[in-house]
Amino acid sequence: MQLESRDLDTTRLITAGGDRLDAAAAIRFKDEMRNLTHDGPARIVLDMSAVSFMDSSGLGAVVGAMKQLNPDQVLELAGLTPTVMRVFSLTRMDTVFTIHPDVQTALGDDYAHAS
């Protein structure tokens, strides 16, 4: 899973490039998220709009990515596709994360400045 990162004002936007966040991708995803967040600003937004499939291993890796943040950092999610959203809601993990419908909504004015 390819991850791209860029900073927009006080938010780091990380874009997941692969279409499957599954058992085969989970460990590398979590490691790469650590690399991309450890020196980041307080707010991290993960754009998952390219991820069409996620299993429980992938969900565990997203939770792990949040748990390994610095105490003052937050991880928010954006652009969940229907199957991925369903995995979050079936496990009630949608109550743990702030989930935005898309990146534009998540970033607001920052997005306008970035595009």
Add this chain to the structure above:
Amino acid sequence: MIMHTLPERLEPMGQADHRSGADRVPDSDRFEVVFPADELELRQALAKAMTFLDTLSVPPEGRGMVEVVLAEIANNVIEHAYAGKAPGMIEIRIERRADTLRCVILDEGRPMAGGTAPAGKMQALDVRRADLPEGGFGWLMIRELTENLSYVRIGNRNRLEFTMRPAGPGKNPPAGS
């Protein structure tokens, strides 16, 4: 000399007998795939299963949930049943009968703990960030998304069977009604 009898006739993996009683499911409504218990092999097997569901015109939301269930069960086989053993095979069989998919997953790994399929309990989420669960979601989803789930150990083989209605209950009345 026959040493023992098995509770069910065992077909070799990959040679499923799809007949059940008097009715026979047409070839176009059934699918099977046998693959090595490996995460990347599983991806390919799931892709084939999803192509099959496309031929049945299963709606995308239902298709995604079937893929999640099959992935969770197969991942458990890879991580638990075959853990520390020589790599084995997994077989997935799917049959469509009216609005219902009947799925069977076979493997030759270790039996499930206690001889029963896990219940899939919701874990506490109102906890500190550091205490949030990173696993244990698989059986929770399997139990929420499937019906009529049964597990049986036959000889050296695990056999998990369940049904799903990927179009949702009541959307497609059974044929003949």
